[in-house]
Amino acid sequence: MWAVATLWICIGDNGYPGSYSLVRRYLERHRDSPAPIGARPPTVRQVTGWLTRHPDTLGEDDRPRLKAVLEQCSQLRVAAKHVRAFGEIVTTLQGQRLPDWITAVRADSLPSLTSFANGLESDFDAVVAGLTTPWNSGPVEGRVNQTSR
Incomplete structure (x- = not known):
């Protein structure tokens, strides 16, 4: 006032x-009424969740919101494409596709994904084996160093 x-x-x-x-x-x-407040933009956590989930599991409200976010940022659109492709490699055990995926990521020059790709290459044979074979060590994770009471 x-x-x-x-x-x-x-x-x-x-x-x-x-x-x-x-x-x-x-x-x-004579004061103008304030303009209506639009919908809140999604949080980083929400967008990350949308990108890392299988598209079929997105809720009805999430699909158009993700589409709107991706329309706003071409780099995020490219990153989303790579994240989805990597998710497919992981879920379908197609580790043989990893070299092509790494080449595509590097070609698009996205620093975070390039760093991730470099990390995968640091132990490439183990990563490909983990993404190709149906066996995993999930049931024994955390039990390797556990002592009995």
Whole structure:
């Protein structure tokens, strides 16, 4: 309300005889109503979840929101394509496709995905084996160093 007080003082100095409350009521009647607030933008966590889930598991509300986000950013669109392709490699055990995926990621120069690809290459044979064979060590994870009581 400091703007009302400032205006009241200024017009009072120029001879306006009215009260502060009269000026305030006048301004309230002529003030534009605030514009409606649009939908909140999605959080980073939401977008990451949308990108890393299988497209068929996205909710009805999430699909158009993801589409809108991807339309806003071409780099994110490219990253989404690579994330989905990697997800397919993982879920279908097609580790033999990994070299082509790494080449495609590097060609698009996305720093985070390039760093991830470099990490995969640091132990490439093990990664390909893990993405090709149906065996995994999931049931024993965390039990290797566990001591009995």
